[in-house]
Amino acid sequence: MSYLSSEDDVAPLLYCERPEWQDVTPISQYEAVSSPIAPIFYTPEYKDATNYFRGVVKTGETSERVLELTERIIRMNPAHYSAWQYRYRTLLATNAPLDVELKLMDQIAAHNMKTYQVWHHRRLLITQLTSASLAKDPVDTATAELEFIGNVLALDTKNYHTWSYRQWLLAHFDDAGLWLGELPYVDDLLLEDVRNNSAWHHRYFVVFGRGSRSQATPAEEGEVLQREIRYVKDKISVAPNNPSAWNYLRGILEYSNTPFSTLLPFTEPYTRAYVQPTDDVVDLDNPKPSSDATLPCVAALDFLAEAYVRAGGDGVGKAVELWKQLANEHDTMRKKYWEYRIKEALEGKTN
Amino acid sequence: MSDSGQITLPPLTKASHASHCNRCLQGLPAGQIEVDASRVAIGFYSLGSLDLLGLLQSKTIDAEREAWRVWLWQQQASGSYGTGFKGSSYMTGHDRDPVVDYSEYDTPNLIMSYTSLLSLAILRDDLANLDRIGLIQFIKSCQRDDGSFSALPNGGESDLRCVYCAFTISSMLDDWSGIDLERSIAYIRRCESYEGGYGQAPYGEALGGTTYCALASLHLAPDSPTRLATWITPAHRARTIRWLMQNQGEDGGFSGRTNKISDACYCFWCGASLAILGLGEDVDSEALAGFISQCQFKFGGIAKAPEARPDPYHTYMSVAAMSVLPPSIPTDDWTLPPLDVLWNATKETVAWLRAHVTEAGIAAAHAS
Numbered sequence: 001m002s003y004l005s006s007e008d009d010v011a012p013l014l015y016c017e018r019p020e021w022q023d024v025t026p027i028s029q030y031e032a033v034s035s036p037i038a039p040i041f042y043t044p045e046y047k048d049a050t051n052y053f054r055g056v057v058k059t060g061e062t063s064e065r066v067l068e069l070t071e072r073i074i075r076m077n078p079a080h081y082s083a084w085q086y087r088y089r090t091l092l093a094t095n096a097p098l099d100v101e102l103k104l105m106d107q108i109a110a111h112n113m114k115t116y117q118v119w120h121h122r123r124l125l126i127t128q129l130t131s132a133s134l135a136k137d138p139v140d141t142a143t144a145e146l147e148f149i150g151n152v153l154a155l156d157t158k159n160y161h162t163w164s165y166r167q168w169l170l171a172h173f174d175d176a177g178l179w180l181g182e183l184p185y186v187d188d189l190l191l192e193d194v195r196n197n198s199a200w201h202h203r204y205f206v207v208f209g210r211g212s213r214s215q216a217t218p219a220e221e222g223e224v225l226q227r228e229i230r231y232v233k234d235k236i237s238v239a240p241n242n243p244s245a246w247n248y249l250r251g252i253l254e255y256s257n258t259p260f261s262t263l264l265p266f267t268e269p270y271t272r273a274y275v276q277p278t279d280d281v282v283d284l285d286n287p288k289p290s291s292d293a294t295l296p297c298v299a300a301l302d303f304l305a306e307a308y309v310r311a312g313g314d315g316v317g318k319a320v321e322l323w324k325q326l327a328n329e330h331d332t333m334r335k336k337y338w339e340y341r342i343k344e345a346l347e348g349k350t351n
Numbered sequence: 352m353s354d355s356g357q358i359t360l361p362p363l364t365k366a367s368h369a370s371h372c373n374r375c376l377q378g379l380p381a382g383q384i385e386v387d388a389s390r391v392a393i394g395f396y397s398l399g400s401l402d403l404l405g406l407l408q409s410k411t412i413d414a415e416r417e418a419w420r421v422w423l424w425q426q427q428a429s430g431s432y433g434t435g436f437k438g439s440s441y442m443t444g445h446d447r448d449p450v451v452d453y454s455e456y457d458t459p460n461l462i463m464s465y466t467s468l469l470s471l472a473i474l475r476d477d478l479a480n481l482d483r484i485g486l487i488q489f490i491k492s493c494q495r496d497d498g499s500f501s502a503l504p505n506g507g508e509s510d511l512r513c514v515y516c517a518f519t520i521s522s523m524l525d526d527w528s529g530i531d532l533e534r535s536i537a538y539i540r541r542c543e544s545y546e547g548g549y550g551q552a553p554y555g556e557a558l559g560g561t562t563y564c565a566l567a568s569l570h571l572a573p574d575s576p577t578r579l580a581t582w583i584t585p586a587h588r589a590r591t592i593r594w595l596m597q598n599q600g601e602d603g604g605f606s607g608r609t610n611k612i613s614d615a616c617y618c619f620w621c622g623a624s625l626a627i628l629g630l631g632e633d634v635d636s637e638a639l640a641g642f643i644s645q646c647q648f649k650f651g652g653i654a655k656a657p658e659a660r661p662d663p664y665h666t667y668m669s670v671a672a673m674s675v676l677p678p679s680i681p682t683d684d685w686t687l688p689p690l691d692v693l694w695n696a697t698k699e700t701v702a703w704l705r706a707h708v709t710e711a712g713i714a715a716a717h718a719s
């Protein structure tokens with residue numbers, strides 16, 4: 001027994017020192033000039049592994065040891081896309097169990113959420129795993145996958161790649177049951193952080209975007225719209241200065257060609273300088289700003305002006321007044337933008 | 352709230368930023384291993400920064416620039432998908448085959464082809480080695496059925512960033528035969544989100560970088576002069592402008608998405624988008640410069656946010672943003688050469704590229 005192998009924490013041997021790799025000819029990297037652009041001072045382990053990787057690609061070997069080699073490279077550099085491409089090819093060529101691969105990827109993904117390749121590889125695996133020949137139940141696989149994504153999003157609730165992957169998965173399987181679970185999920189995320197724009201975006205994706213295909217009649221669509229308007233009003237009342245919620249409101253009104261002016265009774269209290277004392281009658285349709293809200297709310301003034309200008313007539317004058325308030329008082333950073341809006345409106349460009 | 356009259360802008364420490372970029376060109380520590388496959392991009396951000404700062408000639412020596420040109424040409428490779436540039440030598444073996452330039456696992460990359468062309472132009476290469484016909488074929492190989500482009504011809508990411516690179520290269524070559532334009536434009540339009548910005552792909556959350564890619568592509572398209580208003584209708588244009596403006600935060604910087612914190616790179620992506628839409632003058636550029644000034648790292652380079660570590664990408668994007676949206680009270684140290692906002696390079700570099708890469712430019716050069 002060598003003292004080396006009895007240690008658990010010893011670094012793995014370099015491939016050039018491993019007898020079982022002796023049959024592979026390593027190929028070192030060619031730089032062409034002595035001072036190339038941004039050379040990286042590779043660690044000996046990386047240099048060694050990539051030398052053997054180039055050797056393997058050259059001979060076209062696909063085998064279990066190639067899986068070990070590519071995993072090692074990916075762990076050192078998750079953006080090594082050639083290693084990912086070659087790994088996927090090797091998985092298919094060796095008939096490797098893809099559910100095992102997926103398990104391994106669970107671990108790698110959680111550590112490399114910001115690396116595109118990690119998510120692309122998963123797409124390939126899931127697509128292949130649920131293709132007819134492998135007879136995996138697609139919905140079971142997708143359900144497990146949604147749970148995995150949820151765990152990863154819990155670590156970073158706004159990760160763009162992870163959200164894109166979730167949306168791809170839902171669209172790919174396009175199963176009514178899967179879509180159904182998404183609104184409660186979004187609800188939870190917005191309860192945790194009402195300013196999470198990725199969650200708002202996902203809500204739109206599910207209700208009005210790709211997920212809306214499952215909705216049937218116009219009456220049902222109308223109900224859904226009313227439900228969403230109520231939902232976003234409630235969220236605005238909790239935290240009025242939240243552009244994500246206002247953008248969502250504007251988005252769904254535009255999607256459904258609903259005039260902004262229908263929201264005037266709701267919006268107006270948010271444009272006043274202070275919270276009005278609540279009267280006895282609570283208007284559930286038009287929840288008031290929370291008592292600790294900072295008012296007036298810039299997004300509400302913006303919305304109200306938009307509603308006025310779209311209504312035309314003397315609305316243009318009212319909108320101009322609001323834009324002046326924004327430019328000179330409430331949103332001075334965008335002073336020139338509000339002045340641009342005034343100019344456009346007065347020239348008759350109301351859009 | 353900005354009160355620009357009272358803010359004194361700290362200097363833009365050009366020489367120290369140039370040193371940071373120069374250091375990155377010389378070499379990167381092992382900790383930067385994730386850019387191994389995309390060193391060409393690091394080169395572009397570094398060289399682009401030096402170009403904008405006006406310090407390329409004084410901070411680098413002839414022999415280095417010559418070596419960088421040689422190295423960049425080494426990344427040009429031809430094969431069954433056409434000709435393009437690889438992102439680095441990371442898959443190039445010393446036993447490379449002079450006939451077969453690339454395998455399925457070592458193809459050129461569309462994004463890296465765009466950055467290589469700009470880098471070569473910054474280095475004032477005569478571009479005589481460019482395989483124009485092969486490059487058009489390569490662009491064609493990267494287009495997908497949905498109109499999008501992928502960075503690699505044989506799979507992988509396909510999104511608006513790659514569409515932008517395909518459009519820009521076609522614009523550089525003044526040859527659009529590699530693109531099915533109708534499909535691409537339909538794809539770009541499908542990427543617009545309800546917020547007004549464009550996502551990375553259809554149904555994606557509105558994002559500053561890809562909004563720039565969408566707007567620049569639509570403005571570069573050859574029939575843009577007559578058709579732009581149908582691709583970006585007045586209502587859509589207004590919505591996009593509103594979203595872009597909304598992304599400028601209290602600290603003066605831009606965020607890439609609604610309710611995210613400011614980041615120096617989005618000062619360019621959002622600011623340049625507004626400039627493309629004709630609203631560059633309406634941005635609070637003093638507040639913007641104030642934010643960028645805070646992102647300067649004390650030992651050189653610009654970081655994504657105050658107190659963060661600098662890198663060539665954020666350095667370049669910050670300086671480019673300051674060229675497009677200069678503070679209106681100009682001071683010597685904040686004055687930068689003008690940028691071509693669609694190609695994302697200095698106007699001088701763009702003129703060089705145009706003169707050396709388009710047939711018309713080459714013909715004009717020969718005639719004179």
Ligand SMILES: [Zn+2]
Nearest residue numbers: 614616617655
């Ligand atoms: Zn950034």
